[in-house]
Amino acid sequence: MSAQVIAIDAMGGDFGPRSIVQASLACLSATPSLYLTLVGHPLLLEELIASQPGADRSRLQIVAASEVIGMDERPSQALRGKPDSSMRVALELLRDGKVQACVSAGNTGALMALSRHVLKTLPGIDRPAMVAAIPTQAGTCQLLDLGANVDCSADNLFQFAVMGSVAAQALGVVRPRVALLNVGTEDIKGNQQVKLAASLLQGAKGLNYIGFIEGDGLYRGEADVVVCDGFVGNILLKSSEGLATMISARIEALFRHTLMSRAVGALALPLLKRLQADLAPARHNGASFLGLQGIVVKSHGAAGVQGFQSAISRALAEIQENLPQRLHGRLEELLL
Amino acid sequence: MSAQVIAIDAMGGDFGPRSIVQASLACLSATPSLYLTLVGHPLLLEELIASQPGADRSRLQIVAASEVIGMDERPSQALRGKPDSSMRVALELLRDGKVQACVSAGNTGALMALSRHVLKTLPGIDRPAMVAAIPTQAGTCQLLDLGANVDCSADNLFQFAVMGSVAAQALGVVRPRVALLNVGTEDIKGNQQVKLAASLLQGAKGLNYIGFIEGDGLYRGEADVVVCDGFVGNILLKSSEGLATMISARIEALFRHTLMSRAVGALALPLLKRLQADLAPARHNGASFLGLQGIVVKSHGAAGVQGFQSAISRALAEIQENLPQRLHGRLEELLL
Structure with missing residues (x-):
């Protein structure tokens, strides 16, 4: 099986980075072909990783992002006001082909707006759906x-x-x-x-x-x-x-x-x-955004460690299914 | 306690007149102060009453209505096309002060349209709510x-x-x-x-x-x-x-x-x-239409005998509470 690389918006969600880091490390242990890129404040993330006993850093990368989108921030503000948010940087890694999927527990409206802006929708689709x-x-x-x-x-x-x-x-x-x-x-x-x-x-x-x-x-x-x-x-x-x-x-x-x-x-x-x-x-398994040029999975804001792990698993499954490509093919037949 | 008089649209609902008649007779037995007026086809209703052993006819009246509104009929059709429907005749009895409440298990949209047309809404209310x-x-x-x-x-x-x-x-x-x-x-x-x-x-x-x-x-x-x-x-x-x-x-x-x-x-x-x-x-207790100049209770279409009895009980309670009058008073304070 080839490797899968997933970008993690490490700063979103009601429980914050601690449970996201914990979930990420658990997924890496469980899936040897998985590589994760945590996006957020490097110092904070390093500290959280170091606090986990026996953390395996070999398939874990950190990409810096200086801003965080709040859970009650307006999507328009997230889109225009924060060019270096963890959510946006994670989506840009996906757009640039550096990862194959993106997982976030952050603000749903902001994730929707940023996904559409950064990744674009598939041809024939006006708005992605969860x-x-x-x-x-x-x-x-x-x-x-x-x-x-x-x-x-x-x-x-x-x-x-x-x-x-x-x-x-x-x-x-x-x-x-x-x-x-x-x-x-x-x-x-x-x-x-x-x-x-x-x-x-x-x-x-x-x-x-x-x-x-x-x-x-x-x-x-x-x-x-x-x-x-x-x-x-x-x-x-x-x-x-x-x-x-x-x-x-x-x-x-x-x-x-x-x-x-x-x-x-x-x-x-x-x-x-x-x-x-x-x-x-949605709390336990994550929900997918369908209709984007890329795989984006939204974990419930209050998901906790297990919920976030499930969201990563769902992203993994969609990579293996090659879901956006399949969607693209069928949409061409049905819509265009 | 003074008497309560309720009009029953005896022809509506998925289970039809049989269970409505049965529920009506049960309510009459249970509540000595209650009088019911069944509205529908007189011959059919007489037959159904006669088939119930020990039915007490003394507080039960039948008012004839020659038409029935179907469960999937358009409200506009019910409003314009059927001047002698059981639902309409029951609501007219309420409008004319001959009864104090109306109960129906019929088409919700039609009941809403006919209630507004026949009874009118309270001052300050555009549309009644269930x-x-x-x-x-x-x-x-x-x-x-x-x-x-x-x-x-x-x-x-x-x-x-x-x-x-x-x-x-x-x-x-x-x-x-x-x-x-x-x-x-x-x-x-x-x-x-x-x-x-x-x-x-x-x-x-x-x-x-x-x-x-x-x-x-x-x-x-x-x-x-x-x-x-x-x-x-x-x-x-x-x-x-x-x-x-x-x-x-x-x-x-x-x-x-x-x-x-x-x-x-x-x-x-x-x-x-x-x-x-x-x-x-809604199936078991009935739902009220609020905002009308009169008490209208909708029983679930598939309520069965017990559900219809509960709807009649709800109408009884609203008569005792004098709900439309109370609403009218408060609405004047809050809205006008």
């Missing part, structure tokens, strides 16, 4: 957009559908069923963008468009790809995460209630915790 | 709009916030915390409508506006009233319902896995089922 696999009764479903685009036109939704379908195919789904998330399944339901996107998708050749899907149908596993605007996708994802947490808490309380159930609770809780983790994919 | 209580880690939260308005202006969202606050107060919350559902809690996050609604709410006197809330914050119970457009609210509600069902199914499977866990499963499942029911409030 996608992650969410669990359903039948397996998983690729949900997009998850928050990169709060306002979407019908054209955007159409392009998301095409990208989601290609991504699902790359992940092994033979004829991905693509659906538009809506408030009902009848033709008359929904807002203008959704209705117009439906008519675009009905006319698209080579796409297995199955129509509208509702929120419950998504979790029943009625589609392999579910398309919505980033406002709706973000609310769906985060409320699902919150609901799963609430249910876990209630079940824990239930099992603490009686002595007998406490014994079984000990048995069931690890499984419930795993379920909960499954239900928070 | 609200239901959803469970949180801290208790419950009034979520609106749940699907009556797929496109909302900042003014609509502002009015929903005011109405939700008043409804929560009527339900006993002393100083309801009102939040706007958004993709982040920072000021720069969200679409134009949400940002503008936030600035309107920041300036509103007598309203305990606490800012933006995310999907996970909602389930953590960080607000008593959560406001969003009907597209987002509907997706949130139905996906939550679907997720809760999926989790229940997985837990059931978990408990069937081993002999020991099967024994405890029998203990835990009733509690899990109750949890699941809690998580589908």
Whole structure:
């Protein structure tokens, strides 16, 4: 297997550089073909690496960046005001072919704006979308957009559908069923963008468009790809995460209630915790930006060490799948 | 206690008149002060009543309506094309003061359009909103709009916030915390409508506006009233319902896995089922239309007998609370 080189925006995220450095070192230990380039304040990063016992520096490089983009900074400010931010420098390494993917836990809006500016989108794509696999009764479903685009036109939704379908195919789904998330399944339901996107998708050749899907149908596993605007996708994802947490808490309380159930609770809780983790994919697995000329994976801001490791693994998988090239090929057939 | 009279659109809903008649008779048995007026095809309704053993007809009246609005009919068609629909006739009884509330399991869009047309909105309200209580880690939260308005202006969202606050107060919350559902809690996050609604709410006197809330914050119970457009609210509600069902199914499977866990499963499942029911409030409890000159409760189309009974109970409670009058008074203070 050939080597993979990934640039890490080492300064972003709610937990900051410490957990990112820790996750990076863990990934290097686990994957002998992996090379990482940490981007950020060199002194700080050196110090954090030195503090990790037994850190292997041989496949780890540091590239200096003097600025950091805050979690609540405006994307426009990140774009214009900070030419030497860790996020931007990491993306420039990707653009210049020095790495094959970029991973960041930083400000989503800034990552979106900078990715578009530095890497550009694939031909036929106006705006990249954020996608992650969410669990359903039948397996998983690729949900997009998850928050990169709060306002979407019908054209955007159409392009998301095409990208989601290609991504699902790359992940092994033979004829991905693509659906538009809506408030009902009848033709008359929904807002203008959704209705117009439906008519675009009905006319698209080579796409297995199955129509509208509702929120419950998504979790029943009625589609392999579910398309919505980033406002709706973000609310769906985060409320699902919150609901799963609430249910876990209630079940824990239930099992603490009686002595007998406490014994079984000990048995069931690890499984419930795993379920909960499954239900928070963006936090635990990272989400991809689709539609860019390059692989960019966004780790959840509050992901912690394990979450960031998963995001690096996802970037690795996309390098091996050669996802942007595959997308490019299919988009040419479908869109141009 | 004085009598309550409620009109029932007996022809709507996925399960049709049979379960509506059954639910109506059950409510009459349970509440001696209740009078019901079933609206629909008299012969069919008489037959269904006769088929229920021991049905008490003394507080049950039938009013004839020759037309039925289909579940996938356009609201405009329901409004213009069917002057004698069961839904419309029931709303006209309410308008004319012959009943104190109206309950329907029919087409949501049609019920919204007909309610506005027949009853009119309260002064200061452009569009009514659908609200239901959803469970949180801290208790419950009034979520609106749940699907009556797929496109909302900042003014609509502002009015929903005011109405939700008043409804929560009527339900006993002393100083309801009102939040706007958004993709982040920072000021720069969200679409134009949400940002503008936030600035309107920041300036509103007598309203305990606490800012933006995310999907996970909602389930953590960080607000008593959560406001969003009907597209987002509907997706949130139905996906939550679907997720809760999926989790229940997985837990059931978990408990069937081993002999020991099967024994405890029998203990835990009733509690899990109750949890699941809690998580589908629109299905189980009915949702209110707020902002009309009259009480209208929408039962879930697929509610079944118990769900429809709950919707009737909700209408009863709103009659006792005198909700439209209370709303009217507060709206005058806050909006005019």
